[in-house]
């Protein structure tokens with residue numbers, strides 16, 4: 104589009120902040136009723152302004168512009184203290200950051216834009232009124248000429264072309280009408296404002312002399328005054344209303360001339376698409392005549408498809424520009440043509456758009472070009488218009504082009520690029536094109552997974568205890584933490600103190616137990632017992648050895664052992680659930696997963712090492728309280744992490760702080776910079792993935808990539824192992840696997856043998872109950888009221904946990920990693936929880952009794968010694 108007529112039009116309307124109220128030749132942009140020459144008193148505060156359109160313009164289309172100078176001045180202080188924003192020239196206009204969108208500054212065309220305003224005072228007898236106006240003009244920086252004779256005044260005017268002429272008409276010393284007519288007959292006088300000063304009494308009777316004054320060419324009559332301030336006020340009004348309007352008039356003339364000469368097709372409508380103006384190119388190319396279009400709508404005359412209009416309206420009515428192809432009909436031939444359209448809303452008054460400007464490219468879009476990629480063109484040829492698809496295609500193309508031009512390579516840009524390629528090859532299959540369009544629209548959403556959780560999932564939870572649990576786990580409520588002092592356990596230390604014996608030599612029973620460290624039935628509670636609550640130290644070293652982590656990190660055993668010691672010391676032994684036994688359990692599960700063939704084929708040694716490290720430290724320094732509790736207690740950690748992923752951020756940060764804080768525990772010290780960076784990234788990413796509020800996001804991403812070929816996870820499970828899908832194993836997908844792995848390890852307890860599963864359930868329930876107790880005693884909001892030790896049904900909570908969190912995740916995970924034992928334990932345990940519930944074994948006491956009887960072999964290892 105060559106020159107930018109829409110911008111030109113905007114200049115006129117926005118710059119003037121005025122409404123264009125009259126199009127003489129053929130109607131036009133209407134907003135306010137036309138006003139006539141009028142009279143104001145110098146003491147009036149509200150000013151009505153006369154029309155200054157004198158004589159038909161060349162194009163005959165415009166205009167007079169009523170304008171309230173106070174509109175933008177209210178609340179801005181005394182006018183003469185600053186340059187007014189109602190400037191006559193662009194240079195005068197100050198930069199105003201508070202300017203609204205409809206008040207955008209544009210220059211006004213003015214014959215002599217930069218000069219000081221020139222005032223001619225015509226007073227036969229200079230008197231106090233003359234004096235007052237003279238002083239006022241001086242204050243405003245006008246260049247003043249005073250004349251006391253008629254011919255003298257004319258001569259002065261002819262030599263200086265004053266912007267403003269004030270004629271004392273109170274006494275008929277000479278023919279005021281004649282003077283005014285003579286000035287008006289001077290070439291260029293249309294740029295001058297001529298004002299008659301009349302007596303106060305002139306308005307008290309029906310004075311026909313006023314009418315005759317206006318008739319002879321005076322713009323306005325104002326009242327005599329000897330008060331300088333009143334005169335200042337009057338002159339300001341004259342400057343900003345009358346004189347500015349002249350400049351606006353000139354600007355409009357210029358702009359409309361430009362519009363009539365430009366090649367683009369320009370249409371101005373009101374907000375109901377009634378024609379207000381069409382330019383010459385529009386008349387010529389579309390076979391329309393301005394006269395015929397007046398009062399008619401765009402739909403009646405030009406655009407027949409309301410869908411197109413509606414699409415455009417949704418943007419315009421919200422004050423936004425719109426662009427897209429539009430199918431127009433040539434009046435003369437009834438031929439349809441598709442033209443690229445840009446439309447802009449603007450407002451003459453108020454905030455809502457009052458008018459729309461539509462600018463069409465003069466070169467119609469070649470329908471064949473559209474048909475090459477979209478089936479929709481066939482409908483255009485037939486005369487009907489599948490505009491929605493054309494339009495969306497056009498927008499897609501432009502947005503894609505923009506996207507491609509950006510120096511970005513996000514997965515979504517790649518995907519959208521691929522989708523576009525697919526669309527290009529779909530030929531005329533409109534159904535598939537529509538599907539692809541839908542897919543693209545959905546993918547463009549930034550909340551791809553979150554909304555699924557919000558909308559659908561939680562609503563299905565009807566059991567109160569489950570609802571409490573799921574809401575607490577999944578809700579993105581802030582996650583503060585407890586105070587630093589209470590975070591330390593009695594034996595912990597953030598600085599490593601080397602043990603005198605160096606590497607710990609495990610007793611035989613413990614070593615024997617560790618021989619089974621890679622089995623899914625591994626008895627972690629026995630390890631807790633045998634290791635005297637240092638399971639992480641022993642199991643960790645054993646697993647590090649097994650996976651040769653020392654070699655991968657180029658790190659000696661002592662440092663690895665020291666690291667485990669420090670990490671374990673920074674778990675809170677007093678926590679029922681989130682202690683180092685849980686860390687060891689997660690590490691053990693991770694090791695079990697890493698042993699599987701599928702994982703071995705994916706994981707590099709550094710992946711294995713960092714996965715074990717992440718598992719061991721994933722809940723480091725956990726305060727034993729849920730995120731919601733911590734949020735409500737305004738803990739410094741919540742402040743530090745701005746309530747976002749507080750605990751997980753802290754676990755990860757704490758791990759690096761401890762590790763890097765002492766060379767003797769720094770297991771990364773021998774890595775080169777790049778490897779360290781990668782290791783650090785891996786560990787942080789995995790720890791952060793354990794945040795439950797992102798549970799479904801991680802699960803869905805994993806399922807999308809690794810289970811996508813099958814219609815659902817259950818199908819994959821039932822059909823056994825899925826050799827049939829092999830997603831690309833790039834770094835991004837490996838990351839998804841590692842996230843899923845640590846997530847599954849983190850909540851694997853319901854998939855362990857019943858004895859272990861029940862003990863974990865008891866421990867987590869105990870931790871939740873303690874939280875509820877704490878909340879009550881501290882007067883904090885009770886986050887999970889159903890987790891009350893008196894009334895909570897532990898089996899119900901476990902059934903819900905499996906139903907809503909565990910089942911889908913482990914089905915998907917099994918489908919990937921091939922561990923049927925996960926599902927069989929999960930299902931057996933589930934049945935047992937149902938039985939316990941039916942039998943009324945619901946409270947912790949009941950569960951403990953069951954542990955002592957039914958689950959007795961583990962009794963000695965699973966009871967919690969202090």
Ligand SMILES: Nc1ncnc2c1ncn2[C@@H]1O[C@@H]2COP(=O)(O)O[C@H]2[C@H]1O
Pocket residue numbers: 572576722793795849850852853863864867900901904
């Ligand atoms: N058996 C369980 N019953 C209920 N909630 C559990 C169970 N196991 C784990 N969780 C919750 O799942 C969460 C996973 O992340 P966290 O380890 O931070 O905290 C864990 C517990 O809040």
